[in-house]
Amino acid sequence: MSKEVTIDWCPDKSSKTALVHQIVQYITKKVYRGDWLIGDRLPTQRALAVAFDVNRSTISTAISELTISGVLETTVGKGTYVANNTWSLLVSDKTPNWKDYIEKGFHQANLPTIQAINKYEFDDDIIRLSTGEVSPELMPQDLFSEIFQQMSSEPIAFNYLEPLGLEALRTELCHYLKKHDIHITEKEILIVSGSLQALQLVALALLGKHSKVFVEEYSYVKSLKVFEFSGINMKTIATDNDGPLPWIIDTSTLREGTSILYTIPTFHNPTGRVMSHERRVELLKWCQKNHLPIIEDDAYRELYFDVRPPKPIKSMDTSGNVLYLGSFSKSLAPGIRIGWIVGPESVIERLGDIKMQTDYGASSVSQWMMTYMLRSGLYEEHLIQLRTRLKERCHQVLSYLDTYFSNIATWHVPKGGFYIWLKLNRAYHTDTLFENALKNKVLINPGFIYTSKNSSHIRISYSYASMADMEKGLQILSKIIREL
Ligand SMILES: Cc1ncc(COP(=O)(O)O)c(C=O)c1O
Numbered sequence: 001m002s003k004e005v006t007i008d009w010c011p012d013k014s015s016k017t018a019l020v021h022q023i024v025q026y027i028t029k030k031v032y033r034g035d036w037l038i039g040d041r042l043p044t045q046r047a048l049a050v051a052f053d054v055n056r057s058t059i060s061t062a063i064s065e066l067t068i069s070g071v072l073e074t075t076v077g078k079g080t081y082v083a084n085n086t087w088s089l090l091v092s093d094k095t096p097n098w099k100d101y102i103e104k105g106f107h108q109a110n111l112p113t114i115q116a117i118n119k120y121e122f123d124d125d126i127i128r129l130s131t132g133e134v135s136p137e138l139m140p141q142d143l144f145s146e147i148f149q150q151m152s153s154e155p156i157a158f159n160y161l162e163p164l165g166l167e168a169l170r171t172e173l174c175h176y177l178k179k180h181d182i183h184i185t186e187k188e189i190l191i192v193s194g195s196l197q198a199l200q201l202v203a204l205a206l207l208g209k210h211s212k213v214f215v216e217e218y219s220y221v222k223s224l225k226v227f228e229f230s231g232i233n234m235k236t237i238a239t240d241n242d243g244p245l246p247w248i249i250d251t252s253t254l255r256e257g258t259s260i261l262y263t264i265p266t267f268h269n270p271t272g273r274v275m276s277h278e279r280r281v282e283l284l285k286w287c288q289k290n291h292l293p294i295i296e297d298d299a300y301r302e303l304y305f306d307v308r309p310p311k312p313i314k315s316m317d318t319s320g321n322v323l324y325l326g327s328f329s330k331s332l333a334p335g336i337r338i339g340w341i342v343g344p345e346s347v348i349e350r351l352g353d354i355k356m357q358t359d360y361g362a363s364s365v366s367q368w369m370m371t372y373m374l375r376s377g378l379y380e381e382h383l384i385q386l387r388t389r390l391k392e393r394c395h396q397v398l399s400y401l402d403t404y405f406s407n408i409a410t411w412h413v414p415k416g417g418f419y420i421w422l423k424l425n426r427a428y429h430t431d432t433l434f435e436n437a438l439k440n441k442v443l444i445n446p447g448f449i450y451t452s453k454n455s456s457h458i459r460i461s462y463s464y465a466s467m468a469d470m471e472k473g474l475q476i477l478s479k480i481i482r483e484l
Contacts, residue, residue: 003115004041005030005082007051019054023062031071031082034098042072042080106229113434113449114223120443127473130445131464132269132330132418138389138463139333140382147369147378158364163352165191165340166367172374173326173340180301181315182324187345190352193362195299195327195339199226201351201358202260202295202323202341207232210257216244218450218457220269220297221262236452237261243268243275246286260293266309267300267417270450270459274415277310284313287321294322299339302331302383304416305391320344328370330418331383336366390418390463397462400471404478411460418463421447424456428484433458436480442473 011022030036043051048059063080066072073083110118120126164170170186177184192198199221207213209231215221216239227234238245244263253259263283265275275283287294296313314324320343327339341351355361373379394414401411401420409422424430430446437444447457458477465473 003112004043005036006119007043007048010051010053019052019058020061020065023052023054023058024065027062027066028071034096036082037099037102038082039099040082042082044079108225108228110225111223111449113431113446116434116438117443117445117449120438125441126438127442127469127476128461128465129442129470129473129477130459130461131443132445132459132461133334133464134330134332134386135464135466137466138386140378140385143373143378143382147372150372151365151368156368158368161361161364161367163356163361164189164348165352165362166364166371169338169367169371169374172371176374177326177342181311182342184342188348189340189342190348190355191362191367192339192341192355193337193359194329194334195297195325195341196224196226197355197358198323198325198339198341198351199224199262199295199297201354203227203229203232204358205350205354206347207258207260212253212257212259214244214246214249214259214261214292216263216268217453218271218447218455219262220264220450222451223449227262241273242279243273244283246283246290246292249290249292251290254290254292260295261287262295262297263313264297264299265313266298267303267414267419269300269417270419270445270447270457271421272412272414272417272419273421274309280310280313281316284316284321288319295325296322297325299325299327299330300417301326303387303390303418305387305394305414307415309416314342323347331386332373332379336363336370338362338366338370387416390416393462393467394420396467397460397470397474400474401460404474408478408481409458418461420460420462422458422460424458424481427454427456428481430455430458433480433484436484437477440476440480442476442480444477 009026011019011026013019015022042048045056045059045063049056052059063072063074067074070083072080074080109115121128121131164187167186169191170189173189174184174186190198192201203226207227207230211232213227213232213234214237215234217236221227222234238248243265244261246261265280267274284294294313298312301309301312312324314322324342325339328336329339341348397420398413401422405422409424411420411422414420430448434444434446445459447455447459450459462470
């Protein structure tokens with residue numbers, strides 16, 4: 001699918017080469033090397049002038065030159081595109097047709113809306129109302145400096161590590177998981193580069209043609225393509241306010257290939273919901289009886305405000321039915337890229353083998369850092385502060401919702417996690433809403449990216465933007481909704 005190209009360069013104003021010529025050379029090179037593909041759209045001339053930091057007239061001259069030489073084509077009202085009869089492809093018989101390769105790859109591209117979110121999250125002028133990570137202000141910056149100083153004072157082997165990850169970290173994680181009633185040995189846990197990688201490893205190692213992954217109606221994994229390749233099918237299972245209802249699955253369909261159920265029982269992404277203890281018991285019992293393994297994604301467990309959430313499903317698993325995922329991304333910092341997966345030894349060994357073939361292990365710097373944080377108790381200390389601050393932020397954002405959304409939407413009051421799942425009272429085209437919000441410099445995660453159906457939901461997150469920005473952004477969003 002064609003996309004809008006990104007400009008990541010500016011002409012050199014001190015150079016003797018004319019600005020127009022530099023721009024022509026830059027665009028020609030991008031097309032010639034296959035970075036930009038036939039059909040890709042260029043930003044508007046106004047946006048190009050800003051990106052290149054030059055006058056509109058310079059842009060218009062460069063585009064005319066490139067159009068005349070056949071590199072670009074411009075259609076009135078539609079914009080400027082990389083041309084179909086691209087000059088670079090005609091003059092060069094060396095350029096491979098990357099478009100063909102890209103289209104044939106196993107993994108599909110992200111949804112355009114997700115690509116836009118990933119891009120605009122790095123625009124400083126934009127208010128991020130939905131971002132699912134902690135703001136730098138909630139990270140323990142002093143602690144990070146202390147740890148790096150401490151680490152630099154001792155000789156540490158930053159070599160490749162053993163296939164399952166640093167043993168010292170696995171030992172610390174075994175102690176840590178005991179507090180959640182999960183009793184395992186170091187051979188039952190694999191350190192991964194973020195829990196998303198654990199999902200990729202599961203897909204690569206355990207699933208294939210005709211495999212089915214059963215997921216809740218709204219789910220984090222539906223915003224990704226992690227379970228959509230090699231003939232794996234994602235199937236939605238009926239869900240109520242307490243989570244999935246697998247007993248509605250036709251059990252005869254389970255026999256056609258390997259199947260697995262993926263769930264986020266605690267502070268669910270995107271709905272914020274927490275599954276009750278009773279439902280966890282029922283779910284595990286049914287899945288055990290029907291030989292349906294469960295992937296329990298527990299990335300948000302530690303972020304409770306007052307009351308601890310019910311015990312993990314894994315803590316009740318006596319038959320190796322549950323693969324348990326954890327991460328430091330939500331509770332500390334996603335850039336550390338450390339998560340883990342717990343499961344039967346045979347599965348962990350295979351996933352570890354595939355991880356070695358994929359990236360030779362997660363960052364050893366991060367693994368040493370997390371070993372130190374867990375061993376010293378500093379991680380637990382940080383969690384106490386984080387919970388208090390997230391709770392304060394949540395209350396503040398709920399008060400803004402009361403002010404700006406009380407007659408246009410409904411929502412639940414979270415007991416932890418990052419998210420408020422806003423349900424708009426009327427059915428809007430949330431893709432139009434997304435675009436209108438973006439035009440007003442407000443970025444939202446619309447509900448439709450988490451489901452295959454239409455959705456009148458928006459995921460609001462109180463973990464990232466400043467409270468002043470949250471109020472401003474929610475006020476703008478409320479105005480846009482009222483005017484739609
Ligand atoms: C439920 C859930 N699992 C996993 C992840 C990814 O976490 P990681 O950064 O550990 O890969 C996210 C991130 O949004 C998430 O919401």
